[in-house]
Amino acid sequence: MKAGAAVGRRAGITGKRWVFISTLAIMGLLLFVPSFHNDYINLTFRNILMYAAMSYGWNLIGGYTGYVSFGNVAFFGIGAYCSAVLSKTGIDNVFADVGLALVMCALFAIVVGLPILRLRGHYFGIATLGVALGLTDLANNLDFVGGSGGLNLKQADQAHFYLYYYAMWAVTLVCMLATFFIARSKLGYAFVAIRENEEAAQVLGISPTRYKVIAWALGGMMGGAAGAVFAPANGFVDPGTAFAVDNNVFPIAMAILGGMGTASGPFIGALLLSGVNEILQEKFLWLHSLFFGAIIVLIVVFLPRGLMYLVGLRGGVRRWLSDLRAFRV
Amino acid sequence: MQLFLQNLVNGILSGGILALVALGFSLVYGIMNIINLAHGAYIMLGAYLAWQLFTSFHVDPMLSVPLAFVVLFAFGYVVQRTVINRVVRAPVLATFLLTFALSLVFVTIALFIWTGDTRGVQTSYAGANFTLAGVTVPWAKLLTLVVALVITGLLYLWLHRSKTGRAIRATSMDVGAAQMVGVRVAHVYGITYGLGAGLAGAAGALLTLSYPLTPTMGDPFLIKGFVVCVLGGLGSVEGALVGGLVYGIISSFATQFDVTILGQHLSGTGLQDVVALIVLLLVLIVRPRGLVGRATA
Numbered sequence: 001m002k003a004g005a006a007v008g009r010r011a012g013i014t015g016k017r018w019v020f021i022s023t024l025a026i027m028g029l030l031l032f033v034p035s036f037h038n039d040y041i042n043l044t045f046r047n048i049l050m051y052a053a054m055s056y057g058w059n060l061i062g063g064y065t066g067y068v069s070f071g072n073v074a075f076f077g078i079g080a081y082c083s084a085v086l087s088k089t090g091i092d093n094v095f096a097d098v099g100l101a102l103v104m105c106a107l108f109a110i111v112v113g114l115p116i117l118r119l120r121g122h123y124f125g126i127a128t129l130g131v132a133l134g135l136t137d138l139a140n141n142l143d144f145v146g147g148s149g150g151l152n153l154k155q156a157d158q159a160h161f162y163l164y165y166y167a168m169w170a171v172t173l174v175c176m177l178a179t180f181f182i183a184r185s186k187l188g189y190a191f192v193a194i195r196e197n198e199e200a201a202q203v204l205g206i207s208p209t210r211y212k213v214i215a216w217a218l219g220g221m222m223g224g225a226a227g228a229v230f231a232p233a234n235g236f237v238d239p240g241t242a243f244a245v246d247n248n249v250f251p252i253a254m255a256i257l258g259g260m261g262t263a264s265g266p267f268i269g270a271l272l273l274s275g276v277n278e279i280l281q282e283k284f285l286w287l288h289s290l291f292f293g294a295i296i297v298l299i300v301v302f303l304p305r306g307l308m309y310l311v312g313l314r315g316g317v318r319r320w321l322s323d324l325r326a327f328r329v
Numbered sequence: 330m331q332l333f334l335q336n337l338v339n340g341i342l343s344g345g346i347l348a349l350v351a352l353g354f355s356l357v358y359g360i361m362n363i364i365n366l367a368h369g370a371y372i373m374l375g376a377y378l379a380w381q382l383f384t385s386f387h388v389d390p391m392l393s394v395p396l397a398f399v400v401l402f403a404f405g406y407v408v409q410r411t412v413i414n415r416v417v418r419a420p421v422l423a424t425f426l427l428t429f430a431l432s433l434v435f436v437t438i439a440l441f442i443w444t445g446d447t448r449g450v451q452t453s454y455a456g457a458n459f460t461l462a463g464v465t466v467p468w469a470k471l472l473t474l475v476v477a478l479v480i481t482g483l484l485y486l487w488l489h490r491s492k493t494g495r496a497i498r499a500t501s502m503d504v505g506a507a508q509m510v511g512v513r514v515a516h517v518y519g520i521t522y523g524l525g526a527g528l529a530g531a532a533g534a535l536l537t538l539s540y541p542l543t544p545t546m547g548d549p550f551l552i553k554g555f556v557v558c559v560l561g562g563l564g565s566v567e568g569a570l571v572g573g574l575v576y577g578i579i580s581s582f583a584t585q586f587d588v589t590i591l592g593q594h595l596s597g598t599g600l601q602d603v604v605a606l607i608v609l610l611l612v613l614i615v616r617p618r619g620l621v622g623r624a625t626a
Contacts, residue, residue, distance in 0.1 A: 068422065115614055122364070123613055126559040130606040133552065137603045245548070249429055256422050287441065293433030297412065300427040304419035327419040329504075329514045 014183045015262030016311055023264040027173055034162045046165050048274040049172040050226050055251035055266030056175035057222030063260035065215040066195030071128030073248035074135050075105045075220035079227025080242040081145055087153040094167045097228040105224030109217035117212040136243040150238025153231055164233035171229055175222045180263040191215050257299060259308025334464045336581045344577020345474035350550045351557035352481060352569040353528030359564015360501035360521050362421055366428040368554060369547025370435035371401050371526040375533025376542050377443055383450050390450055390537045397530035405526025406519045414515055439544040448542040469538040476535055485566040497521055560609050562619030571620050580605045
């Protein structure tokens with residue numbers, strides 16, 4: 001709690017309480033998505049949940065600990081490949097998939113994290129990007145994971161199609177709740193203390209390296225779990241899908257838009273961005289990326305600190321405009 | 330020895346263009362703290378400009394290089410003044426997301442105008458090369474390297490000798506102090522971003538000589554530029570040059586890497602970037618501020 005005092009009120013660390021409760025309520029509603037019996041809706045929401053889980057993973061290291069990673073897709077890819085390799089050896093069980101992904105991602109995070117988490121700021125970011133790119137190239141060149149041709153998994157029948165939706169839902173819910181409880185624990189305060197001032201945190205007796213590796217590993221496990229469910233649901237894994245650029249950038253964009261360092265931000269961001277993307281894709285097949293990009297530009301220009309800023313804003317439009325003015329030159 | 334020399338030359342040849350790509354990225358990053366994810370899109374736009382001029386009017390891509398620089402400089406200046414300057418002091422991730430969205434817009438527009446088909450520029454000297462002491466050197470790549478080095482040199486001189494160049498460097502050191510002595514920061518930021526885009530455009534026009542064109546062709550160069558500028562040290566011309574050459578040489582030698590572990594054959598040609606990235610990680614661990622970077626707080 002020593003570190004906590006520097007951070008501020010308890011409610012501040014996970015965001016507004018009513019927002020989180022609403023988020024949980026929406027999560028509850030999403031449990032009924034399969035009852036539409038519509039494959040398109042099912043797939044769309046499964047993707048939203050997947051991005052939300054990855055965004056939670058990024059949020060722990062990037063949002064709470066303040067170490068902006070550009071390579072969290074590495075964990076998603078590891079998770080996806082864990083499932084693919086298990087399926088190749090004849091094991092098609094989503095619990096085994098997630099279990100293996102959690103173990104592998106945690107190990108990978110510790111081995112890679114110990115050297116690169118010594119780097120600060122942009123240098124850490126570029127190192128993580130390097131890790132993700134290196135893994136992509138490695139996956140392209142390793143024969144036992146199918147090389148650039150990828151691996152086929154057991155094709156999901158209709159019953160499994162819904163099963164994977166629930167699995168993804170469960171993964172996302174666990175990520176959300178884990179973020180909420182971690183943030184309110186001593187662990188979360190340590191993360192935030194490192195974000196606010198690493199030297200001061202160290203003086204308070206927090207070992208930065210240890211807590212940074214923990215945040216990086218926990219976040220990595222979240223991304224890995226999402227990947228482990230994605231692979232069998234998708235039925236196919238190759239380096240292009242497992243380490244897709246979108247899977248790297250979207251979760252970051254979602255966390256920023258929803259609100260970094262909050263327990264509801266990633267989910268809200270995922271819902272919003274994926275929702276907008278889906279609608280645009282349906283309306284303008286050709287130019288949807290143009291409008292999608294333009295909408296993100298507008299959001300960043302008018303809400304550079306994400307939606308959670310708007311929720312916590314006191315002082316109305318005048319305050320908002322004066323805050324915006326502080327960002328321009 | 331022959332092989333060693335050939336690899337060295339190949340590395341230097343491909344490193345020159347990487348240095349040019351990284352230079353614009355590094356300036357924008359080092360001076361305004363913007364991770365410019367639209368850099369790849371500017372490379373692509375410069376390349377398509379050169380391609381269009383070549384296809385419509387038979388203009389040699391080499392002649393399009395200055396034009397691509399000017400056009401993209403103006404474009405970048407306008408983008409910075411109208412959009413990015415509005416949030417340039419926000420946390421770095423805001424501009425990160427903003428430039429990502431801008432790049433999405435530019436790439437989609439390019440896809441609309443030029444379609445997703447792979448294009449290429451076929452010059453008369455495309456396949457020509459000469460041999461010196463047993464080392465084969467393609468003319469197009471040598472020309473690219475020379476132009477890249479000339480641009481880098483001119484930029485260095487301009488940044489250090491001209492009034493605007495000094496204003497840019499002053500702004501990167503201390504915005505408040507620069508403002509106090511009369512630097513118009515909004516304008517300087519516009520020029521800096523314009524330079525970044527212009528250098529990317531010039532690099533794109535040069536790349537048409539040896540690379541195929543697609544609307545997403547900038548992505549790998551964006552990532553390599555990112556790596557190179559960190560490898561060399563952020564925000565400095567020397568850093569980008571050293572980083573680019575080192576990256577080029579390492580990935581060139583990596584093609585010789587060829588091992589079999591546990592029956593798994595690993596060939597270096599597919600793993601060039603992995604080797605270069607491992608070197609990057611090692612460099613960062615030993616020198617956290619890059620090869621040329623200074624240890625300032």
